Amino acid sequence: MTDMLSRADEIRTRIRDVPAGTWVKCPSCRAGAHRDRLARHQNTCPECGHHYPLNAAERIELLVDEGTFDEVDAGLRPLDPLGFVDSKPYPARVADAVRKTGRQDAARWGTATILGHPVVLCVLDFAFMGGSMGAVVGEKVSRAAEHAKVTSTPLIVCSASGGARMQEGVFSLLQMAKTSAALRRLSDAGIPYVSVLCDPVYGGVSASFASLGDIIVAERGARAGFAGPTVIEQTIRQKLPRASRPPSSSWRTATSTPSWAAPSCACRWPASSAGTPPAPRLLSTATRRLSTTRR
Numbered sequence: 001m002t003d004m005l006s007r008a009d010e011i012r013t014r015i016r017d018v019p020a021g022t023w024v025k026c027p028s029c030r031a032g033a034h035r036d037r038l039a040r041h042q043n044t045c046p047e048c049g050h051h052y053p054l055n056a057a058e059r060i061e062l063l064v065d066e067g068t069f070d071e072v073d074a075g076l077r078p079l080d081p082l083g084f085v086d087s088k089p090y091p092a093r094v095a096d097a098v099r100k101t102g103r104q105d106a107a108r109w110g111t112a113t114i115l116g117h118p119v120v121l122c123v124l125d126f127a128f129m130g131g132s133m134g135a136v137v138g139e140k141v142s143r144a145a146e147h148a149k150v151t152s153t154p155l156i157v158c159s160a161s162g163g164a165r166m167q168e169g170v171f172s173l174l175q176m177a178k179t180s181a182a183l184r185r186l187s188d189a190g191i192p193y194v195s196v197l198c199d200p201v202y203g204g205v206s207a208s209f210a211s212l213g214d215i216i217v218a219e220r221g222a223r224a225g226f227a228g229p230t231v232i233e234q235t236i237r238q239k240l241p242r243a244s245r246p247p248s249s250s251w252r253t254a255t256s257t258p259s260w261a262a263p264s265c266a267c268r269w270p271a272s273s274a275g276t277p278p279a280p281r282l283l284s285t286a287t288r289r290l291s292t293t294r295r
Contacts, residue, residue, distance in 0.1 A: 026050050051199065051219050055101070056108045056125035059158055059198070064112035064121065071110040073143060076136045078105055082169050090167040097128045105136040106161070109144040111153070120148040123158045124205070126198075131161035133205050134168040138175025141209055145182035149189045158196040159210040163203015176208040183212050197222045202231075 023032050028050035038044075042062060043052040054062065060069050077094075084090040098104060106129060109122035122144040124131040131137075141157060148155035164172040186193055195213025200223040207226055210216075218224060229240050 024052075049220065051221055053126060053160070053199065055127050056103070056123045059123050060108070060112075060121065063156075063158075064114055064119075065116065069110050069112040069121065071108055072147070073109065073140055074104065076104060076139065078134050078136050078168070080167075081171055082167070084167040084169070086167070093129065093167065101125060101128045103128055105134070105140075106131045107137040107140040109140045111147075114156075118151075118153050120144050120151070120153050120155045121158075122156070124160050124198075126160040126162075126200075129165065131159070131205070132163060132165035132172070133161060133175050133203075134165035134172045135175065137161075137165075138172075138178050141175075141179045142182040145179070145186045145193075148191055148193075149186045152189075152191060154191065155186060155193045156196065157193070157209060157213075158198055159201045159205050160198035161201055161203070161205040161210075163205055173204060176204050179209040180212060183209055187214070197224050199223055201225075202227060 022035055024035060024038060025032050026045040026048060029045060029048035031045065031047040033046055037046060038052065043054055043058070044050065045052075080090045082090075097106075103125060106125050107122060108125070109120070112119055112121050122141055124133075124137065144157070145155055147153070164175070166172070183193060192215075193213050195210055195216045197210060197216060197218040199219060199221060201210050202223070202225060206224055210224075227235075233240055
């Protein structure tokens with residue numbers, strides 16, 4: 001009996017000593033998975049395929065050939081033209097995001113290759129102020145489009161954003177027109193543009209460059225729309241019934257924007273789905289076909 005109690009105490013101690021975050025419960029199927037196993041599955045649930053968020057660095061590493069991403073304009077940082085203060089001054093909010101992510105703003109862009117094919121890649125990071133679009137994000141997306149046009153290189157933009165950044169007011173809204181104009185020039189030049197919808201994509205981002213791709217790919221379950229359920233509920237001061245909530249990509253594929261909603265791991269390297277094309281193959285095939293068609 002003493003041995004059993006001692007053994008039970010030892011097990012409880014070992015459980016308490018496990019670092020937080022070692023085991024992760026899937027919000028979809030409730031299965032538990034060790035973080036190392038999640039990493040091997042590119043942050044998708046091994047049981048049901050639920051997609052966990054990726055930051056910009058993880059997504060870039062996932063998509064491009066190893067060591068080929070050459071970042072441009074990494075030092076661009078936002079200004080505070082309005083002197084905006086909500087619960088804290090805007091510069092303080094930006095400084096917190098910089099400390100959290102190690103980045104100067106929510107977007108990264110540069111050149112890379114995917115399966116040997118040159119691309120211009122821009123990725124939004126939801127961890128930086130919800131991936132919100134201010135002047136820096138708009139400038140980077142526009143510069144990426146302009147570089148793609150000058151070099152006749154396909155453009156890929158991965159969007160994960162809550163929309164325009166309210167702390168920059170009208171300056172953030174102007175980025176919708178700015179990015180759309182840059183992408184129109186890219187389209188007129190016959191250069192393909194692939195838009196990848198990650199979770200979530202809302203507001204000014206969904207209403208501008210995220211919806212303008214020649215091909216739009218949505219990760220399975222990605223929520224996309226102009227306003228999310230929280231914003232709608234705060235506006236009308238009522239709880240939305242589940243049936244009226246904004247759709248995810250699995251529903252929208254049958255009715256609206258995306259060219260297709262990629263099944264589990266099709267937007268990432270395959271975990272256990274034999275025969276499912278990984279993201280590099282999927283995106284390089286799309287851009288190559290578009291390039292051939294437009295010639």
